Amino acid sequence: MTMTGSRPAKPRSGTGPDAGDERLYxxxxxxxxxxxxxxxxxxxxxxxxxxxxxxxxxxxxxxxxxxxxxxxxxxxxxxxxxxxxxxxxxxxxxxxxxxxxxxxxxxxxxxAAPTRGAAPALSEFEATVLMAVGYFQPITRGELSKIFSREVSRDTIAALRGAGLLASGPRSPTPGAPYTYVTTKHFLSAFGLQSLRDLPDIEALEDAGLLSRQAMRAEALSIETESD
CATH class of the missing domain: 1.10.10.10 (Winged helix-like DNA-binding domain superfamily/Winged helix DNA-binding domain)
Incomplete structure (x- = not known):
């Protein structure tokens, strides 16, 4: 078994709220x-x-x-x-x-035992919307609708927020300053990701028919242009 040495505890002279806990534990x-x-x-x-x-x-x-x-x-x-x-x-x-x-x-x-910490049940469309947010966050609902060539409804966003997978991001600099959306820490935990760098490659999702890389590139370019 690996072991490491430790130094003797030094008395702390602080008077903050944790000082008592430091002495007791x-x-x-x-x-x-x-x-x-x-x-x-x-x-x-x-x-x-x-x-x-x-x-x-x-x-x-x-x-x-x-x-x-x-x-x-x-x-x-x-x-x-x-x-x-x-x-x-x-x-x-x-x-x-x-x-x-x-x-x-x-x-x-x-x-059939109840489990904890499992990824919530999502529809196929909800899952792909969530993945798109993961790649292009912060992103508005309108920008998501352009990616999928169909409206991403408020109900879809509300369902993902209710599951703790999405949160509000900064206001977009575009006209009207709409809300943007970002993924949460619970999103990483639910899908077993250490960070957003662990998201699957877009090419693999395209091969599976889940996302259009061409649409995503066009939308990413549009977002960068509007930001500039």
């Missing part, structure tokens, strides 16, 4: 031998990630371990421990989250 665990200290940090991190409904950020995890703890090494050890389990620890949406391994997807569906 022992992050450093300086009284434990290194191996037991490392084991306790692993358990703490796993407990926080397990309890959270959303991906847990590095900053959040740093609150429960010592200053000398390498979170990267600790996550590596935790992922190794879970190698034989039906779930794994994955980096998603800027943090870490427990996810069931892909090979158990059919088993979970067959059980």
């Amino acid at each position: 022992d992050r450093e665990l300086a009284d434990l031998p290194p191996e037991l200290r490392w084991r306790e940090w692993i358990l703490r991190v796993e407990a926080v990630i397990f309890a959270s409904a959303e991906p847990v950020s590095r900053e959040t995890l740093a609150r429960v371990v010592g200053r000398g703890c390498s979170l990267d090494l600790l996550i590596d050890d935790l992922q190794e421990e879970l190698r034989g389990r039906p779930y794994e620890l994955v980096a998603v949406a800027g943090g870490w989250q427990h996810r069931t391994r892909t090979r158990f997807a059919d088993t979970i569906r067959a059980s």
